[in-house]
Amino acid sequence: xxxxxxxxxxxxxxxxxxxxxxxxxxxxxxxxxxxxxxxxxxxxxxxxxxxxxxxxxxxxxxxxxxxxxxxxxxxxxxxxxxxxxxxxxxxxxxxxxxx
Numbered sequence: 001x002x003x004x005x006x007x008x009x010x011x012x013x014x015x016x017x018x019x020x021x022x023x024x025x026x027x028x029x030x031x032x033x034x035x036x037x038x039x040x041x042x043x044x045x046x047x048x049x050x051x052x053x054x055x056x057x058x059x060x061x062x063x064x065x066x067x068x069x070x071x072x073x074x075x076x077x078x079x080x081x082x083x084x085x086x087x088x089x090x091x092x093x094x095x096x097x098x099x
Contacts, residue, residue, distance in 0.1 A: 048076070051065065052069075
């Protein structure tokens with residue numbers, strides 16, 4: 001009985017150590033605001049394509065289609081304006097001289 005209890009406690013301690021021990025995390029490349037906006041723009045365009053397909057397939061009424069399409073187009077326009085503003089800001093920023 002004592003041996004079994006010791007084995008269970010040892011297995012529990014090993015499992016807890018494995019779960020909560022600090023480990024090395026692999027971090028991907030850092031995202032910029034512009035790259036995030038471009039990814040979001042691609043997602044909105046894909047949603048618009050899917051919405052158009054669903055409407056043409058007859059899976060949604062015209063009123064829902066028009067409201068969803070309008071909101072997605074507004075979001076796309078906002079994203080494009082923000083991307084253009086960031087790109088204009090980056091283009092007008094002075095370049096650092098290289099040694």
